[in-house]
Amino acid sequence: MPERGLVIAIDGPAASGKGTLARRLAAHFGLPHLDTGLLYRATACALLDDGRPLDDIRAAVEAARGLALCDFDEARLRSRELGEASSVVAAIPQVRAALIEMQRSFASRSEGAVLDGRDIGTVICPDAVVKIFVTASAEKRAQRRALELASRGERVDYAHILEDIRRRDERDSGRSSAPLKIADDATRLDTTDLDIEEAFAAACAIVQEKAALAG
Numbered sequence: 001m002p003e004r005g006l007v008i009a010i011d012g013p014a015a016s017g018k019g020t021l022a023r024r025l026a027a028h029f030g031l032p033h034l035d036t037g038l039l040y041r042a043t044a045c046a047l048l049d050d051g052r053p054l055d056d057i058r059a060a061v062e063a064a065r066g067l068a069l070c071d072f073d074e075a076r077l078r079s080r081e082l083g084e085a086s087s088v089v090a091a092i093p094q095v096r097a098a099l100i101e102m103q104r105s106f107a108s109r110s111e112g113a114v115l116d117g118r119d120i121g122t123v124i125c126p127d128a129v130v131k132i133f134v135t136a137s138a139e140k141r142a143q144r145r146a147l148e149l150a151s152r153g154e155r156v157d158y159a160h161i162l163e164d165i166r167r168r169d170e171r172d173s174g175r176s177s178a179p180l181k182i183a184d185d186a187t188r189l190d191t192t193d194l195d196i197e198e199a200f201a202a203a204c205a206i207v208q209e210k211a212a213l214a215g
């Protein structure tokens with residue numbers, strides 16, 4: 001285990017299983033976890049609640065600066081509507097800038113941390129000892145997200161969810177500010193044919209290997 005506390009950066013496209021792995025790894029290694037997607041979802045939510053357009057930069061930055069993690073209504077934030085809206089506000093460089101310090105300060109806790117998102121290994125924690133880039137086919141991700149949303153009581157249509165996922169992947173990868181991409185020193189973990197336990201075992205093996213290398 002490194003002296004400064006283990007930092008685990010998990011990135012990947014929508015519904016690849018990042019959050020599930022990040023939560024499990026955090027519990028397993030006794031580390032705090034930050035789901036950074038919720039910050040963008042909450043920023044978008046504040047704009048929608050205020051009746052502001054998603055491209056209102058000033059209002060979006062104000063919303064991002066005013067976020068209070070403890071007030072998050074996760075059930076609402078994880079809705080399909082906010083998945084889409086969050087990727088629109090996440091493309092605004094000033095919004096990203098407003099959220100950097102909060103994320104870096106979470107990551108610099110002495111005990112270490114697990115963060116998951118799109119730019120953790122590339123921008124937020126470029127020095128993280130462990131970086132995992134989680135992927136899965138778009139079809140598998142759409143199936144998982146459809147099941148998840150249905151279990152939360154949302155009416156879902158697989159074809160629409162697949163469209164959402166493809167559109168969001170394109171927007172997240174194509175933006176100029178901190179686009180979704182694999183860090184040079186990240187390990188790719190394709191979960192298409194892995195169940196949650198298998199994916200977790202593979203992620204644990206990556207963490208053990210990287211942490212051992214870091215001494």
Ligand SMILES: Nc1ncnc2c1ncn2[C@@H]1O[C@H](COP(=O)(O)OP(=O)(O)O)[C@@H](O)[C@H]1O
Pocket residue numbers: 012013014015016017018019020021144145147148191194195196197199
């Ligand atoms: N390997 C897996 N096999 C089957 N279902 C999975 C797997 N990983 C995650 N899931 C499920 O898929 C949905 C999306 O996973 P989540 O971890 O929220 O993805 P992300 O954080 O990348 O959006 C959740 O309902 C989760 O339980």
Ligand SMILES: Nc1ccn([C@@H]2O[C@H](COP(=O)(O)OP(=O)(O)O)[C@@H](O)[C@H]2O)c(=O)n1
Pocket residue numbers: 013014015016019036037038040041083086087088090091116117118119120168172
């Ligand atoms: N570190 C991050 C995390 C999320 N995001 C944005 O926030 C949106 C929602 O992220 P999320 O992780 O909650 O989305 P899912 O992968 O759970 O569907 C993404 O589509 C990105 O546009 C980001 O830009 N950077």
